[in-house]
Amino acid sequence: MARSKSIPVEALALPVLDGVMLTADQNAMAALHASHSEECDTVNQLLGQAQMAGVFEAFSRTVRTSKLAFVKEKKLYRGLAGRKSPHGAQVLSGTWEEFCGLLGRSVDQVDRDIANLRAFGEEALDSMSRMGIGYRELRQYRRLPQDQQAALIEVAKAGDKEAFVDLAEEMIAKHTQEKDLLGRRLDEMKADYTAQSEVMAKKTGELDKARRELEVSRKRIQAMPADEVAKALRGEVAAIAYEAEASVLGPLREGFAKLEALAVGGEDHRVFKAGLIRQLEITLGSVRSEFNLPDQADGVAWMTPAEA
Template sequence: MARKTTLSVDAIELPALDGEMLTSHQNVAAAVLASHSDERDLVNQLLGQAQMAESFSKFSLTVSTSKLAYVKESKLYRALAGKKSADGQPFSGTWDEFCSLLGRSRQQVDEDIANLRTLGEEALESMSRMGIGYREMRQYRRLPEDAQAALIEVAKTGDKDAFVDLAEEIIAKHTKEKAELAQRLDEVNADYDAQGEVMAKKTKELDSTKQELEKHRKRIHAATPDEVIKELRTEVVALQFEVEAKILGELREGFSKIAEHSAAHGQDHRGYLADLLKQLETTLGTVRSEFHLPESQASAPVWLNTAEA
C-alpha cells in the first residue's frame, strides 16, 4: 500500500492522498512547486492535495474551502513567485495563479469562501448536499441578516423541501419589498423633477421681473418730473380700476347670490352685507385721511378724463 502523509494548518488536518491518483500533469506541477522554505512546502502540499480532481471531490465543501480561505488570508500563494510552470513560464505569486493551478477560477473560489463566511460551515455543507447552486447562494447572501438566519437554521435540519419553500417565500417577499422601494424612489424622483421644473419656471419669472424692474428704474432716473408723475398716475389708476372691477364684478355677484338665497328662504342678510360695505368704506376713508384728500367734485371717474387717458 502506498505511504500516506498528513499536514496540519491551524489545527485543520489535511486528508492524505494516494500518490497513485496523481496525473502526469499534477506530478509535473508538484515537482515545479518543490520548495526550500516552510511556506513553499505548505503551498506545495495544499496544491498537491487540492489539485487532484478525484480527491478534491472527496473533500467536504467546507473543509476544502476553509483551507483555500486560509491560503488566501495568509497570502501563502505568494510562495509561488519565482517558480516556473511546466511550459517554462514564471509564476508571479498571485491568487489567480494559485486558483488556476487547482483547475478553478478565482471567481469560483472566492464565491465558495464568501458562502462559507456568510452561511457557516454546517449550513453550507447541508446546502451543498441539497444541490443548492452558486446562483441561489448568491441570492441568499444578498438577503437581510434576519432572512439569512432563518434560512441557515432550516438548512441545518437537512429538510430540502422545507428549505426550498422558505427560500422561495423569503425571496418573493424580498423582491416585492425591493420593487416597492424602487417605486417609491421613482415617485420621489418624479416629485423632485416636478419641483425642479416649478423652481426653474419661478426662477425664470423672477429674473424677468427683475429685468423689468431694472428697466423701470432706469426709465425713472432718466425721465423728467412730468414724465415720472404721469407714469405713476397711470399705475395708480390701473390699480384703482382693478379694485373697482372686483367690487362691481365678483363682490357684486356674491351679494346677488346671498340676496337670491334670502328671497328663497325668507331670511334677511342685508345687515351682514351692509357691514361688509361699511368695512370697505372705512378702509377707503382711512386712505383718504392718511393722504389728506378732499372730497372730489369730478362728475366722472378720473381715469375717464382726457388728460389721464
C-alpha cells in the same frame, strides 16, 4: 655591494568581531529561510489538498473552500513565486490568480465560493450543497437582509429541504416586493425633484426677467420729468386697483353666488361671506389710514381726463 636598509611594515589593525551580533545575524537569516520554506511547504500542502478535494466536488465543497479562504486571507499564494508552472515554461510570480489557475478555476468562481462560505458558514453551506442549492440561489440569498439570512441558516442546518425552500421563496418574494416599493418611491422622488427643479428654473427665469424689466423701468423713470413719472405711476396703480376690483366683482362674486345656491334648504353661508368682506374692508381701511386718505373723493378730481 651594500644591502639596502629594510623599511619596517606597520601591522594592520583589524576590527574586533562582535560574536554576539554575528550569531544574531546568522540566526535571523536562518529563521527567514525557514519561514520562507515553511510558507512554501504550507501553500504546496494546501494546494494539494484543494486539488484532491476538487475530485470530490459534491462532498467536500466547503472543506476545499475553507482552505482556499485561508490561503487568500494569509496571502500564502505568494509562496508559489519562483516555481515553474506545470502548464509550461512560465515561472510563477505568486499571485492569487495563478493559485486559482492551478486548481483549474477562475478567480470569480473561487471568490464566489468564499463569499458564500463567509455568508452562511460551513455547516449551513454544506447542508445547502447536499440539498442541491446552486450558485444562482445562493447569490439571491446573499442579497437578503441579515436577519433573513440568519433565519435561512438555521433552517438549512436542520436539513429540511422542503421547509428551507418554502422559507427561501417567501423571503425572496418579500424582499422583491420591498425592493420594488423602494424603487417606485425612488422614482417618485426623482420625478418630484425633476418637477421642482423645472419650477425653480422657471421661477428663476421669471425673476431674472422681472429684475431686468425693473432695471429698465428704473433707468427710464430716472430720465423722465417728475410729472411724467407721476403720470406713469398713477396709471400702474390704477391698473392694480382695477384688477383688484375685477377680482371682487368676478371670481369672488361668482363664488358667493354658488354658495348662495347651495344654501337653499341647507347651511347658511352668509356669516362666512360677511367675514371675507369684512377682511377686505379692514385691508382697504389699513391702506387708507397709512396714507391718510380722505373717506370720500367726491368733488375731487382724482383722475385726470387723460387717465380717465
